[in-house]
Amino acid sequence: MKDVYKRAFSDGTTIGLGYLPVAVAFGITAKPILDLLATSLMSAMNYGGAGQFLTLQMLNDSSYIAIIIAIFILNSRMFVMSFKINYDLRHLNIVKRFMISLFVTDESFALTSRYGPERKTFADYLITVFVSYLFWVVFTIVGYLTGEIMSERLVIASGIALYALFIALLMPSLGSNVRNIIVAGLGMTLHFFLIEVGIAPGIAIVIAMLTASSVGLLLELRERKRGPVS
Amino acid sequence: MSVLVLILILTVVNVSIRVVPTFFVGKLELPENFVAFLNYIPIAALGVLVFPGILTAVETPTQGLLAGVFAAALGILRVPLFFIVVLSVAFVYVLMLLP
Structure with missing residues (x-):
């Protein structure tokens, strides 16, 4: 095969x-x-x-x-x-x-x-x-x-x-980069709180996923502006 | 209405959600920043999928969390995916036998 x-x-x-x-x-x-x-x-x-x-x-x-x-x-x-x-x-x-x-x-x-x-x-x-x-x-x-x-x-x-x-x-992916840890952790936390305040589970997943990814992008842009760190 | 009709309608819903991007992503060249954003989606999705669902995955939240730590440790040790899945189930099984 x-x-x-x-x-x-x-x-x-x-x-x-x-x-x-x-x-x-x-x-x-x-x-x-x-x-x-x-x-x-x-x-x-x-x-x-x-x-x-x-x-x-x-x-x-x-x-x-x-x-x-x-x-x-x-x-x-x-x-x-x-x-x-x-x-x-x-x-x-x-x-x-x-x-x-x-x-x-x-x-x-x-x-x-x-x-x-x-x-x-x-x-x-x-x-x-x-x-x-x-x-x-x-x-x-x-x-x-x-x-x-x-x-x-x-x-x-x-x-x-x-x-x-x-x-x-x-x-x-967590090991490779601090931003990834932040994105994953933020996704978890947001999802938890969105469900706690009563957002429908499906919507909560989408909002948490997109918000956490946006934060990842923002952190990356900020780092790029400062010049390469690693 | 028969449940088979419901299943058919749900098929249309499920298939549409999944295939709509097929038709317009095709030759799209997305801006660099949007691609960077897309690249964070898998990591964000995995975080979202793990928590808080893991608290209700098995009998008690504690068992779920302990199994999560166990799976993470195996992941760090680079145990192949397949064995992480099987060993984590065995781990919870043993936890459930404890008084």
């Missing part, structure tokens, strides 16, 4: 293993509410962990219109992430970028943003995002069908999986 396939496949699998327990939990949670077809279609077509859980939760007591608005707000961050991915891949044609954009998630965005120039290729991106997507869909179905046999403690402990992935992705 060519190296590019191997490394992209391995990155996709890493995300996929983070998804695995969450997807299983989604299948288990959906079982009392939806049939197998609707559950699988939701994972296959409404791809996005938090949004899917929110949909299940809202199906109990909310109108479809409310669900649609909530999902739009919650997933609006994908617009910013997809924008960045499309800009990084602007040398690819529109069909290729379209295909990759369909599979943008927090995790695939975070992981592929570490790819150096030599990995900004169609194969690297598509294989990574598609392999992780397959994990999500397949293990939703596995959770739905076999959920009862998984120990409850293991399912709960697995809740940390995606956070571990995010932290692992964050660590290398």
Whole structure:
């Protein structure tokens, strides 16, 4: 197998293993509410962990219109992430970028943003995002069908999986630069306070993300004006 | 209205959010400062995604935070991503066994 396939496949699998327990939990949670077809279609077509859980939760007591608005707000961050991915891949044609954009998630965005120039290729991106997507869909179905046999403690402990992935992705960039520590820390703090004051979670994510990035830019500009420090 | 109709509408919502940039970013040459700004997005996003969500990721906030420190330590030690994910789950599992 060519190296590019191997490394992209391995990155996709890493995300996929983070998804695995969450997807299983989604299948288990959906079982009392939806049939197998609707559950699988939701994972296959409404791809996005938090949004899917929110949909299940809202199906109990909310109108479809409310669900649609909530999902739009919650997933609006994908617009910013997809924008960045499309800009990084602007040398690819529109069909290729379209295909990759369909599979943008927090995790695939975070992981592929570490790819150096030599990995900004169609194969690297598509294989990574598609392999992780397959994990999500397949293990939703596995959770739905076999959920009862998984120990409850293991399912709960697995809740940390995606956070571990995010932290692992964050660590290398924190070491390289003080500004990055400020941006990440500010993002965390802002997100916390925005939720505390009652801003809708999706909007809170977008505001915190854009504000923290702007501060990163401002700090960088100030440093550039002073002349190179490092 | 059947839930399948809802799933279809949500598909349109989800796909639109993700693919709109595809159509106008194409041959765009963005100003240097805007690109610098975009380059901070992944780091900001990771910070935002980790906190405060990690407080409610598992049974207690303390377990979540301890696992976060554990994952960060593994990250500093340059343990491969895959093992950080698996070991962090095992770490929380063990924490949950403690009295």
